[in-house]
Amino acid sequence: MKGIVLNRTLADKIALEEVILPDLKKDEVLVKIKAAALNHRDEWCRVGLYPNLKDGVVLGSDGSGIVESVGSEVDIEWKGKEVIINPALYWGPNQAVQSKEFEILGMPRNGTLAEFVIVPADRLFEKPSHLSFEQAAALPLAGLTAFRALVYQGEIKSGRKVLITGIGGGVAQFAFQFALAFGAEVYVSSSKPEKIHRAMEQGALGGYNYLEATWTENALAETGGFDLIIDGAAGSGLNDLVAVTKPGGRIVFYGATQGNPGKIEARRIFWNQLKVIGTTMGSDEDFRQMIAFVKDKKIVPVVDSVFSFEDAVKAFDRMRVGAQSGKIVLTP
Template sequence: MKAMILREANKLKLEEKETPNPGSKEVVVQLRAAALNRRDLMVVQGRYPGMQLPAIPGSDGAGVVIAVGDEVNNVRNGEEVIINPGLHWGNDRNKKRADFSILGNPTDGTYAQYVKVPAENIYSKPSHLSWEEAAALPLAGLTAYRALVTKGRVKKGETVLIPGVGGGVATYLVQFASALGADVYVTSSKEEKIEEAKLFGATGGVNYTSDDWSEELQKLTGGIDLSIDSIGGEVFKTLVSLGKIGSRIVSFGATRGPVPNLLLPSMTVKEISVIGSTMGSSQDFADMVKFVEKHKIRPILDKTFSLEEATEALWRLEKGENLGKIILSIPQD
């Protein structure tokens, strides 16, 4: 099979590799499309904790099952599927096991024509989605669903803030929160991204390069019930100031690093809950897929590249040029 293989940092190369065979509880999927995540970028740059080389990056993918293990009875050859990239979460929905990992390192991932995964990580592809849309759903969709619904406990009519709209998780957060009847606001450094976000569910937004963006947002919203944050840094302090009494902040990342000089009394007086979230359980994934099917949600796609253009695609992701998910089209021969 053809695969993009990483043998040293920042050097992805299209190579031929033996097609995998399934273990007794595994399946092999012939991929039709894969999608990029920031985790892939960290792996390719050699910055991901515990990574191993050589490796085939990629966590997201959709395709057709072409081989099943002897003990697999819940998946059939020829089934159109998407892959839950979270491996070995365990039976406790509230927390992952110590050996939890994500497809794409150290386990070979989806930047390839075929991928081998545990049968329990296979789910039927929602019929209303194209291959590209289906491939875009798993990691970001799961992360967004758990942060918003399982951890954030969003309610109809609440005001929800999504800082830094543009990436895959943020676009799902807007779509999911809107579908659940929340009033959704976003921030971005680009006015066009705010306008685009309004097309898929946002009520409004502000440009965070403005000196008074938090004051603008306060006037627009009257305060925030639930913020879903992946930025951290000084932005997190602003989320505290915007929060209503009894509000929640769910954090699933911190691209700007730790929060400096956080004033805990501000959180105490407002009784703000801060909740960490990451990926999600198999139940979260199943619930997310059902939710997408029920509301006929279609992932927001940015641009599609060929498999051998993976490095160029990652460069686009690193520069933050995308709105929605970047896709790799996988060749079938």
């Protein structure tokens, strides 16, 4: 089969190459990929910013497709079904935190950017019928991360004021859609005015350009502060988020694309009794709840663009410069 593999000897660091499929184990399934989606994790692997990298590994965590064959201990009823894949492996029994064995599909084991992928059968979920393969492929990793951040860590409720930072990115876009579906009053931030404008067309009550020096003052004047903030950047901007969080509020962050903050406004955090919470991906229970929520609310993931596997470098480059609004999808 063909797959998009990490190859750090090349200028582009990735290539569409022939990959040998291993034998199917008794508890595994072979899925014919119809669509796969990119995450920042894939680009970090490409540029060497992810641990335990191995050349020749198929990248990609998100995928949807059709079950081609099943292992000897897998229910034969799965064969031929349209599915999406939970890319979180070995979370473990503790809902509060992942196990030491936790890993994500796509590194170090082969991922979804290939014609076929082999996964444990318990990673399969039936594809929501209202979604295309491309839309379904956009959902798993970013959708799971956003859902856990909002529900388990953020304890979102209807009527709460919620700020989603970095709107346009995959997790942020899902957090935005989910928060709206929960009945929250949703606001966004971005450095790109066009992304703020698009979010307001989709239901955001307001938006802020975090490059503007007065954005925190404007946000406080307009909203009185936020009950919950979902952030993937951290960095020096974390103190701005502390400044616009209501007393007793929560800041949940799922990434640190801007690195560590130079300093933390500790006094403001403890005096206002804020909760600053980290979150990563999600448990099997989070994934089940997320799929049920998507089906119930008929949520449709935002697909920014669709590329062929042959144009993978263009797709990765689009993610690298942050040009997307929604998920970038690839098809075999």
